[in-house]
Amino acid sequence: xxxxxxxxxxxxxxxxxxxxxxxxxxxxxxxxxxxxxxxxxxxxxxxxxxxxxxxxxxxxxxxxxxxxxxxxxxxxxxxxxxxxxxxxxxxxxxxxxxxxxxxxxxxxxxxxxxxxxxxxxxxxxxxxxxxxxxxxxxxxxxxxxxxxxxxxxxxxxxxxxxxxxxxxxxxxxxxxxxxxxxxxxxxxxxxxxxxxxxxxxxxxxxxxxxxxxxxxxxxxxxxxxxxxxxxxxxxxxxxxxxxxxxxxxxxxxxxxxxxxxxxxxxxxxxxxxxxxxxxxxxxxxxxxxxxxxxxxxxxxxxxxxxxxxxxxxxxxxxxxxxxxxxxxxxxxxxxxxxxxxxxxxxxxxxxxxxxxxxxxxxxxxxxxxxxxxxxxxxxxxxxxxxxxxxxxxxxxxxxxxxxxxxxx
Numbered sequence: 240x241x242x243x244x245x246x247x248x249x250x251x252x253x254x255x256x257x258x259x260x261x262x263x264x265x266x267x268x269x270x271x272x273x274x275x276x277x278x279x280x281x282x283x284x285x286x287x288x289x290x291x292x293x294x295x296x297x298x299x300x301x302x303x304x305x306x307x308x309x310x311x312x313x314x315x316x317x318x319x320x321x322x323x324x325x326x327x328x329x330x331x332x333x334x335x336x337x338x339x340x341x342x343x344x345x346x347x348x349x350x351x352x353x354x355x356x357x358x359x360x361x362x363x364x365x366x367x368x369x370x371x372x373x374x375x376x377x378x379x380x381x382x383x384x385x386x387x388x389x390x391x392x393x394x395x396x397x398x399x400x401x402x403x404x405x406x407x408x409x410x411x412x413x414x415x416x417x418x419x420x421x422x423x424x425x426x427x428x429x430x431x432x433x434x435x436x437x438x439x440x441x442x443x444x445x446x447x448x449x450x451x452x453x454x455x456x457x458x459x460x461x462x463x464x465x466x467x468x469x470x471x472x473x474x475x476x477x478x479x480x481x482x483x484x485x486x487x488x489x490x491x492x493x494x495x496x497x498x499x500x501x502x503x504x505x506x507x508x509x510x511x512x513x514x515x516x517x518x519x520x521x522x523x524x525x526x527x528x529x530x531x532x533x534x535x536x537x538x539x540x541x542x543x544x545x546x547x548x549x550x551x552x553x554x555x556x557x558x559x560x561x562x563x564x565x566x567x568x569x570x571x572x573x574x575x576x577x578x579x580x581x582x583x584x585x586x587x588x589x590x591x592x593x594x595x596x597x598x599x600x601x602x603x604x605x606x607x608x609x610x611x612x613x614x615x616x617x618x619x620x621x622x623x624x625x626x627x628x629x630x631x632x633x634x635x636x637x638x639x640x641x642x643x644x645x646x647x
Contacts, residue, residue, distance in 0.1 A: 240636050241567075243643040248565050252295060253313070258338050265321035265331045269339055270298040273313035274346055275646070278380030280305065280594070281316035282352030283361060285323045285332070286532075293533070294318035296565040300557050301591070303566075304584040306642040307620045308591040310598060312381050315347055323354035333364055340368040346380030349373045350590060353532065357420045357590075358401050372396055374594055382598065396597040399604060406606040411462055411496045419593060419609055425459020427589030427613050428528055428555040431581045433467060434618040435551050438625050439579065444468040447486060447524040449544070451475050452531030454502035456555040456587065458495070460528045465492040469526060473519040476504035477531075480515040484522060523547045530555030537561050538570050545577050550631075554583040567639065575635040582635040584642065585620045589613045 254271035268291045271279045281301040294316045302314025317339065321331050332355070336343075343349065343365060350373055351357030357373075365373045372393045378384055384392060402419050404410040409426070410417050436443045448469050450461045453476045461471050470486025474495070481487075481504070487495070498505050510518070520543035527544055529536050529552065536559045541549075552574065562568020567575075574580050592613045596602055603609075620638070628637035 240640045240643075243647060244566050244639060246647055247299065247643055252298060255291070256339065256342065257291070258335060260331055260334055262334070263321065263327050263331055265319055265335075267317065267319040267335050268294045269315060269317045269342060269347065270294045271313060271315040271347060272298040272302050274380065275302070275313035276311045276381045277383070278346045278348065278377045279313035279315035280348040280374070280377050280591070281314055282350040282590075283317040283319070283335075283355045284352035285319040285321055285328070285354045287320065287322040289318045289320045297533075297557055299565055300584060302646060303639070303642045304588050304591050306645045307585055308588040308616060309595040310377065310381055312377060315349075316352075317349055332360055333367070336364045336370075337368050340365065340370055343368075343370045343373060343376050344379065346376045348375070348377035348594070350594065351420070358418060362397075362401070374598065377594075377598065388600075392598055392600070395602065395604070396594070399597040399609065400593065402604065402606075402609070404606050409606050409610055411493050415497070419606075420590065421455060422459045423589040423593050423610065423613055424587050425456045425461075425530070425555065425589075426463050426610055427592070427617055428456060428460040428530065428553050428586050429463035429467065430614040431553040431586035431617050431621065432464065432469075432526055432528075432551060434614075434621045435553070435579060435581060438618075438621050439629075439631055441550070445470065446526050446550075447472045447522065448526035448528065449473045449475070449519060449522060449524040451527070451529045451536070452556065453495070453499065453504035454530070457528065457530030458499060460530055460553075460555055461492050462496050464526070464528070465489040472522045472524055473515070474504060475515050475519050477512075478503065479509040479511050480504065480519065481506045481508055482510060482515065482518060482522065520544050521547050525550040527552045528555050529559035531559075532556060533558045534561050535559060536570070538573065541570070541574050541578075549578050551579040551581065553581045553586040555587050557583045557587065559583070567635070571635065576632055579631045580635045581621065582638050585617060585624075585638060588617065588620075592616045
């Protein structure tokens with residue numbers, strides 16, 4: 240497995256597109272690891288300090304993710320080095336999408352990612368550039384549909400991703416009109432935990448969980464886990480967090496979700512960042528969902544959780560561990576050998592799976608069909624890992640071996 244990872248990491252990407260904004264200091268990259276199946280896909284992120292290597296590692300992660308979620312295409316990613324809180328953000332994104340639109344018309348499909356919103360930024364801005372849909376390149380490069388079929392499937396994709404959730408089972412508040420795109424990734428993170436216990440043994444009800452990050456992914460994962468009677472005992476976010484050793488009730492978690500300020504946790508009893516960092520890792524949680532930025536989780540934090548009874552980690556963030564390696568660095572390897580670690584390309588594949596689902600010929604457009612398709616995709620991936628490795632450790636190693644054997 241180590242040799243497979245090294246071979247995959249060392250393979251140069253097929254295309255690197257570099258852009259420098261004419262009006263600001265922003266710089267962006269699209270990295271296409273390969274045009275497997277004639278196309279590549281991966282979202283667009285923005286953060287200050289981002290570099291090409293981050294984009295490359297995420298493009299390679301996407302290629303592995305597509306081995307689980309489908310379609311059978313290459314991995315890609317776009318990243319812009321710019322402060323997303325800068326008031327010039329909109330202009331930067333508009334000029335970026337204009338520059339990258341030839342790729343989006345031909346063989347590259349994108350979506351929202353860190354600090355870039357799928358519905359309010361990606362879709363309208365790419366449409367302004369004459370792109371039918373941010374996934375048009377995947378249709379043209381991979382599916383090669385007839386014009387009529389392309390129109391039908393893009394219509395299905397457009398409608399599905401922005402579909403307002405009507406079923407209260409899948410939405411914290413149907414009146415607030417949350418969409419599939421808002422909720423699906425966190426749903427997958429929670430479903431990965433449920434399927435892990437179903438397949439590897441154990442009962443999810445009554446387990447304690449720690450959530451890192453309370454943006455779209457972390458807050459949705461907390462909502463769905465709480466709905467499964469998991470006790471959320473701690474939430475750690477950028478500016479502090481909350482702790483309840485007995486577990487927050489489902490209603491309390493739902494209210495925290497509804498009271499978010501954008502992607503930030505808001506609570507009356509917030510603990511400072513410094514204080515929560517000294518307490519949260521020793522709460523005795525069996526479940527950990529890292530759903531914040533990449534490369535944050537340290538060896539000490541995981542060691543404390545494992546010593547306190549940690550059983551399973553479901554990764555909402557891509558590459559959550561503070562390793563410099565693209566995949567499977569020393570922290571991740573160590574964690575994988577001591578606990579059940581469900582890798583990011585399985586547990587957070589929800590949005591990629593939704594895109595793949597809507598690209599298929601006529602599919603059901605109900606909340607139940609969309610969400611259960613993602614759940615079933617994750618269940619199958621975990622079942623495949625269990626067939627290869629029924630032990631509760633080295634789950635990620637087995638998952639990588641299965642994925643990379645398809646790609647190399």
